[in-house]
Amino acid sequence: MTLMARANGIDIAYDPIGDPQDRPLLLIMGLGSQLVHWDDEFCELLSRRGHHVVRFDNRDVGLSTHFRKAGVPDLTPGAAAPYLLSDMAGDAAGLMDALGWPAAHVVGISMGGMIAQALAIGHPGRVLTLTSIMSTPSPEAGPPTPEAMAALFGPPAADRQGAIERALEVWSVIGSPGYPLDRERVARLAGLAFDRDHDPAGTTRQLAAILASGDRSEGLAGVRVPTLVVHGEADPLVQVSGGRATAAAIPGARLMTFEGMGHDLPRPLWEPVMNAITDLQARSAAAAAG
Template identity: 65%
Template sequence: MTTRVPVNGIEIVYESMGSPDGRPLLLIMGLGAQLIHWDDDLCGLLAEHGHHVVRYDNRDSGLSTHLPQAGDPPYLLEDMADDAAGLLDALGWEAAHIVGASMGGMIAQALAVRHPERVLTLTSIMSTPGPSISPPTEAALAVLMSAPPSEREALIEHELHTWSIIGSPGFPFDHERVTRMTGTAYDRAWDPDGTARQLAAIMASPDRTEALAGVRVPTLVIHGEDDQLVPLVGGQATAAAVPGARLLTFPGMGHDFPRPLWPEIVGAIAKHTAG
C-alpha cells in the first residue's frame, strides 16, 4: 500500500512490505530513482529474511514533493537525510536498519552522521563519501550527463543504452527489466528536472569522510568491482572512513543489482541486521 505523510516540510510517499514485527529496514534509492527501483522481488526477499521493509520516494522523485522553485543548490544531501529521519518519525520507528544505494547510500551516510540514534545498522551500497573521491569513467559520465528524451519509447531506448554502459558486465543484461522499469517509472512520475536538482545537491554537499569517522553503528559496505558510475574506490573509501566497517565486493557487478547476486546481497544484509 502506498502512503503519503508530511515530513520535514514536504510530503513523502512510501510503501511497506513484510511483517510489522520484523526488523525495521528503511531502503533509500539513488539519483532520479523511485521507490519502485527497489524491485518488488528483492524487497520480498528482504521481508522473508525477517525485515519489515519500507521503501520511499526521495524529494524530487516519484510521488513525493517536487521542488521546481528551489534555489541553487536547491538543498543538500543533509536535508534529504533529515527527510529520512522525519519518515522514521512518521512510521513510529525510534530507529531502523538503513540501506542506501548510490545517492541513497550518501543519504544513509549523512543520516548516520546527523541522527546516529536513529540508525541501528548502516548498509552503504555502490556509494561514496564524496563524488570527487570516485569520479565516473568517461563513458559513464557521458551517459549520466546526456539529456534524456521526453517521449516514452525514446526514453526506454535511452535507458537501455545507459544501463548497458553502467550496469554489470559480468552478468546477463536484463533487457526486459530495464524496459519494464523505465516504462513504469515514466508513467508513474517522470521528472528529469527533479533529477537535475538531486544531482546539484550531490555536488553541493560536503565530503563526509571526516564525519564518518565518528559513526559507531555496525556498517556494511557493498560495491561492485566493475562499477563505472561510482568506481570501487568509493566503496573502499566509505569502508575505510567508518571504524570497523566491513567491505563486501562482487566481481562483475556494476552500478545495479544483478538478480543472480540477490541471494548473497540479501543474505549479507540479513546477517548484518540480525547482529
C-alpha cells in the same frame, strides 16, 4: 500499496512491505530513481527474512514533493544547491517519525547510500545498522569514467518510449558487465517510472545536492553502528575506490566487493548481499545485548 506521509515539511510517497512487527528496514534509492526501482521480489525476499521493509520516493522524484520552483540548478563547482543530502537524510528521519520507528536498519544504494551515510552522521540514534551499496563519501572518491559521465548526462527523454530507450542505453553502459542485462526489466521499470512521474530537472537538483554536500569522511569517522559496504569492482559510475573510501572512513566497516558487478545489483548477487545484511543485524543485536 503506495501511501503518503508528511515528513520534514514535504510529502513523501512510500510503500510498506511485510509485517509491521518485524525488524524495521528502510531502503533509500539513488539518483533520479523511484521506489519502484527497488525490485518487488528483492523487497519480498527481505520481508521473508523478518523485515518490515519500507521503500520510498526521495524528494524530486516519483510521487514525493518536487522542488520545481527551484528550476534547473547550476552544477559548476562551488554553486549553491536548492537543498543538500543532509536535507534528504532529514526526509528519511521524518518518514521514520511518521512510521513510528525510533530507529531502523538502513540500506542505501548509490545516492541513497550517500543519504544513508548522512543519516547516520546527522541522526545517529536512528540508524541500527548501515548498508552503503555502490556509493561514496565524496564526489572526489570513485569518480565516474568518461563513458559513464556521457551516459548520465545524455539528453532527457521527451516521451515514454524515449525514456525506455534512454534507460536501456544508460544501463548498457553502467550495468554489470559480468552479468546479462535484463532488458525486459529495465524497459518495464523505465515505463513504470515515466508513468508515475517524469521530471528530469528534479534529477539535476538531486545531483546538485550531491556536488554541494562535499566530503562526509570526517563525519563517518564518528559512526559507531555495524556497517556493510557493498561495491562492484566493474562499476563505472561510482568506481570501486568510492566503496573502499567509504569502508575506510567508518570504523569497523566490512567491505564486500564483487567481480563483474557494475552500477546495479544483479539478481545472482541478491542472496550474498541479503546474507551479509542479516549478519550485520546479528552483530547489532549482539552489541545491544552485550
